[in-house]
Amino acid sequence: SQTIHQWPATLVQPVGSPLSLECTVEGTSNPNLYWYRQAAGRGLQLLFYSVGIGQISSEVPQNLSASRPQDRQFILSSKKLLLSDSGFYLCAFTSLVMNTEAFFGQGTRLTVV
C-alpha cells in the first residue's frame, strides 16, 4: 500500500538556524512530490513540487529550498530560518500513472523563536 512518512512532527528552532524536514514515500514509484505550508491553520500554499529526481519547481520566492535526492525522498531546507517561516508544513504525493488522490503526511509544526 502507498504510504508517506514525514518527520519531525513538531520542531522549535531559533531564528537564523538551519532547517531540514524529510518526507519519504513507500508503495509507489516515480511519484509527484509536494511541499505545502499552512499558515495560521488556514489555506494551503504550494511551496515546491517535483516530478522526478533532481527536478524541483518553486511556486513562490522564499527563504526555503527543496531537494529530491532519491525517487521517493523529498527534503525541505533552509540555511537560516526567519520568524515568518513558522507554520504547518505538509508533504504530499500523487501517483504519476493516473490522476489519483493526493496522499498527505501528518505534517510538521514548525515554530521559529
Added chain:
Amino acid sequence: GEDVEQSLFLSVREGDSSVINCTYTDSSSTYLYWYKQEPGAGLQLLTYIFSNMDMKQDQRLTVLLNKKDKHLSLRIADTQTGDSAIYFCAESSYSGAGSYQLTFGKGTKLSVIP
C-alpha cells in the same frame, strides 16, 4: 494561474445538513476533490468527482459539480460534531510532461453546534 475559492467559515447545528461551496477557474480540471483536515493533522481525502460527472453520492456525502459554472459543492447530511474540521476543495489539472498538479482552496472551517 488556476484559482480555487471557497468560503472560510460555516456553522451548522448537529443533525442539520451542511453545504460547503467551491468555485474554480481552470476549465481543464480533470478531477475535483474534497479533503478534510482535523486539528493538527494532515489532509485526508473525503471524496472526489471526475469532471464528466455532475453528482456523486457516498453515504452522508453528496458532491455536486456544475462544470459550466465551475462550481463544486459538498453536502454532508445529518452533520455530527465529529464532522467539525476544515474542508478543502482541490482541483487537478494537467501541467505538462505527464504531470498533474493540485490546486487547493483556502479551506472552509465547519463548526458543528451540539
